[in-house]
Amino acid sequence: MALPALVLPGEPYYTNSGMAQFEDIHQLDFFQPLPADSVREILAKGSLRVYRQGDIIIEEGRTRTRGLYIVLSGQVKVIKRITDRESKTLAVLRAGEVLGEMSIFEDQPHSATAVAMRETSVLLLSREEVQAFVARDLELGVRLLVKLLQVMGMRIRALNEQVTLLGSMALSLRRRNLPMD
Numbered sequence: 001m002a003l004p005a006l007v008l009p010g011e012p013y014y015t016n017s018g019m020a021q022f023e024d025i026h027q028l029d030f031f032q033p034l035p036a037d038s039v040r041e042i043l044a045k046g047s048l049r050v051y052r053q054g055d056i057i058i059e060e061g062r063t064r065t066r067g068l069y070i071v072l073s074g075q076v077k078v079i080k081r082i083t084d085r086e087s088k089t090l091a092v093l094r095a096g097e098v099l100g101e102m103s104i105f106e107d108q109p110h111s112a113t114a115v116a117m118r119e120t121s122v123l124l125l126s127r128e129e130v131q132a133f134v135a136r137d138l139e140l141g142v143r144l145l146v147k148l149l150q151v152m153g154m155r156i157r158a159l160n161e162q163v164t165l166l167g168s169m170a171l172s173l174r175r176r177n178l179p180m181d
Contacts (some may be wrong), residue, residue: 060080
């Protein structure tokens with residue numbers, strides 16, 4: 001399903017579960033620093049995708065789609081495969097959050113799998129479209145890139161906290177197994 005060529009304030013866009021107003025979308029966290037005209041341009045250039053519960057949006061190790069996914073509604077669970085039978089939930093994303101941001105900056109397979117936890121609508125901006133925004137409108141491009149860097153920075157901080165916790169746990173276990181002098 002694609003968005004109309006131009007989404008105007010007060011005009012709805014439709015998903016399988018109903019409709020949302022432009023104002024609702026503009027209030028999402030990702031769009032907050034952007035003026036309404038820029039949000040309309042992003043909505044017009046992006047591709048709306050609706051996923052059912054359990055659908056895979058991004059698959060770890062694959063390069064099927066290169067782009068930025070902006071969650072408009074629903075929930076997305078991001079998981080990392082640990083073994084063939086085990087995985088770890090890295091995050092649960094809600095409306096206004098993004099995924100796939102690393103594919104804007106690098107040409108590598110996806111590092112995790114993203115699964116719709118319930119019906120979820122996302123706006124997909126291809127890597128090329130994000131690059132075109134930067135080339136066409138430097139101010140908009142910089143705002144988009146700064147927002148992506150903020151998201152990546154928050155995720156790196158969370159990862160650092162997890163690594164510190166795991167390191168502390170490993171040290172504690174190691175100390176328990178070492179003989180006392």
